[in-house]
Amino acid sequence: MQSRNLIGIGKAGLSFVEFLMARGAEPKNCTVLLNEKKSPERPENIHNIFCTKSSAELDYKKIVKKQDIQKPCLVVFGGAGKFSGKTALELSKVLKLRDKESEFILIGPFKFEGEKAKDRANNILTKLREEQVISHYFSNQDIFSLISPNASFEEGFAKINAEIFWFYKNLRK
Numbered sequence: 001m002q003s004r005n006l007i008g009i010g011k012a013g014l015s016f017v018e019f020l021m022a023r024g025a026e027p028k029n030c031t032v033l034l035n036e037k038k039s040p041e042r043p044e045n046i047h048n049i050f051c052t053k054s055s056a057e058l059d060y061k062k063i064v065k066k067q068d069i070q071k072p073c074l075v076v077f078g079g080a081g082k083f084s085g086k087t088a089l090e091l092s093k094v095l096k097l098r099d100k101e102s103e104f105i106l107i108g109p110f111k112f113e114g115e116k117a118k119d120r121a122n123n124i125l126t127k128l129r130e131e132q133v134i135s136h137y138f139s140n141q142d143i144f145s146l147i148s149p150n151a152s153f154e155e156g157f158a159k160i161n162a163e164i165f166w167f168y169k170n171l172r173k
Contacts, residue, residue, distance in 0.1 A: 003071060003072075004071055004072055004073065004074045005029045005030075005031070005067040005068055005071050005072070005073040005074070006020070006029070006030045006031070006073075006074050006076070007030075007031045007032075007033065007063070007067075007073055007074070007075045007076070007091070008030075008031070008032045008033070008075075008076050008077070009032075009033045009075065009076070009077035009078075009083075009084045009087050009088055009091070010033070010034065010035060010038070010077055010078050010081055010083055010084035010087070011034075011038065011078065011081075012076065012077055012078030012084065012107045013032060013033070013075075013076045013077045013078070013084070014032050014034065015157055015161060016076040016161050016164060016165075017030055017032055017046065017076075019158060019161035019162070019165070020161075020165065021046075025165070028068070029048070029066070029067060029068045029071065030046055030048065031046075031048035031049075031050070031063060031066055031067070032046050032048070032049050032050070033050045033051075033058060033063070033087055033091075034049065034050070034051045034052075035051075035052070035053070035054075035081070035083040035084075036051045036052055036053050037053060038081075038083070048063075048066050050062075050063060054083065055082075055083050055086035055087040055090060056086075058087060058090070060090055060091055060093075060094040061094060063091065063094075064091075064094050064095060064098050064100060067100065072100070072101035072102060072103070073095060073100060073101070073102040073103070074102070074103050074105070074168065075088060075091060075092075075102060075103070075104045075105070076104075076105045076107070076164065077104070077105075077106060077107065078106075078107045078108075078109070078121075078140075079106040079107065079108055079109070079120065079121030079122075079124045079125060080108065080109035080113055080117035080118070080120055080121050081120075082120070085120055085121070085123075085124040088104060088106070088124060088128070089124065089127055089128070092104065092128060092131060092133045093131070096131065096133070102133065102134070103133075103134040103135070103136070104128055104133055104134070104135045104136070105135075105136045105137075105138065105164055105168070106121060106124060106125050106128070106135060106136070106137050106138070107138050107139070107140060107160070107164075108121040108122075108137060108138065108139040108140060108141070109121055109139070109140055109141075110139075110140045110141050110143075111141055125137055136167070138160060138163065138164055138167075140160065142160065142163070143156035143157065143159060143160050144156070146159040146160065146163065147159055
């Protein structure tokens with residue numbers, strides 16, 4: 001991961017960043033974009049944190065300027081939330097304007113989150129692909145196939161983060 005800028009959006013993005021940090025695989029340049037209403041706690045070990053009440057309040061040009069110009073960006077986010085989805089779309093536009101190579105990993109919702117959440121995630125993925133942004137999809141629903149029935153959600157999220165890390169690491173070989 002050292003060869004990439006990592007940008008985590010929302011709780012799903014933060015979860016992936018924290019997963020990498022716990023394993024010593026954190027990139028040198030890591031940025032987290034959080035919804036102040038849903039993520040009041042800010043992680044201490046991450047230098048580039050942007051925390052606002054809405055995606056419209058984020059200064060995307062400033063965020064992109066914080067990225068290492070020599071390295072492409074990997075953006076990880078949950079697509080079911082309004083904040084994360086809108087933030088990912090706006091960020092992709094600014095990255096593209098700056099000719100910044102980037103890839104987006106969207107983590108889709110659980111079935112129990114409902115059709116609205118599923119439709120929102122699918123809509124975000126479609127828009128990213130229409131903009132010709134390299135995009136990959138993982139689903140939180142897949143957690144249930146990765147863990148035992150007695151496992152906790154924390155164990156499940158760790159497994160999905162490990163799957164994303166494994167996918168990305170092997171994709172680059």
